Amino acid sequence: MTCPNCRSQNVVKNGRIHNGKQNHKCKTCGRQFVEAPQQKRIDSSTKGLIDKLLLEKIPLAGIARVCDVSESWLQEYVNCKYEAVPRTVNISSKKKGRLTLQCDEMWSFVNDKSNKQWIWLALDVITREIVGVYVGARSKQGARQLWNSLPGIYRQCAVAYTDFWDAYGCVFPKQRHQAVGKETGQTCYIERFNCTMRQRVSRLVRKTLSFSKKLENHIGAIWMFVHHYNASLQD
Structure with missing residues (x-):
């Protein structure tokens, strides 16, 4: 018997593992192993x-x-x-001045369609970066959480274009909030990003068997894609 770690033959038997196979221990390096293991190491x-x-x-x-x-x-x-995916945006540095956001909310679900989870997103019109994310209810609280997810400079300076969902008007500063229809084109970038999300993240496809079973994984998958998308814009 040879140790797979250090190739030493100074090996002794060391009991059995959970399925009854003989366990061995290398007295040179301390590695424990079984002969012809069924589980392989993922490189x-x-x-x-x-x-x-x-x-x-x-x-x-x-x-x-x-x-x-x-x-x-x-x-x-x-x-x-x-x-392990961070739940805060990582974006390029911004200077104080006029910033423009497009915001929208996208329907999704976890486990079954009665458990609706709306994806709230905010996009910087100039850089196309996603600068705000929240997953939760389509309510005033959801709009508040989207607002809180924005970096401070956007909460101070940005003008936000949204649809006519009342929750935005309850949370976003009135002097810097514009509710517009799709025909204006003022929310076209965020709507296009919604389409990108549905095309790239399998659990967001409208008719799919790949839906999320756990809310934590649903949120993690969305944040993972957002980080990847933002990083691709900075390359």
Whole structure:
């Protein structure tokens, strides 16, 4: 018996693992292992590929098939990945002055369509960056959370164009808020981004079997795509 870590043959038996297979321990480096393990180690290149595929309209079952990993391992990996995604925007620096935002809310759901989760977004018209994100109810509280998610300079200086949903008018400063219709073109950039989100994030497709089962993963997937999108604009 040879240690897979240091190739030493100074190996002894060390009990059995949960499925009854003989466990071994290397007395040279301390590594414990079994002969012909059924579980394989996932290398960094495979994880890197998975990270890229998570940003495309591919369900987890499809990613598992492409990368030759188990769905249970992939789900655990994704849970940790989404949990670690920052929930604040990372954008280029801005100077005080006139800034223009386009804001909109997009329907989505978690687990079943009765559990509606609206995605509130704010986009900088000049840089096209997403500068505000909130996922929750389509209510005054949702508009408040979108406003709170904006960097301070936008709350101080920006003029925001939105649709006629009443919640915006209750939260956004009246002198810097403009409610407009789609025919004006004043919200065309954020509406186009909504389309991009639905085309790139599988759980946001209107008729799909890839919907989110956990709210935390739903929010994590949205934030992960937003960070990727903003970073692509700065390259």
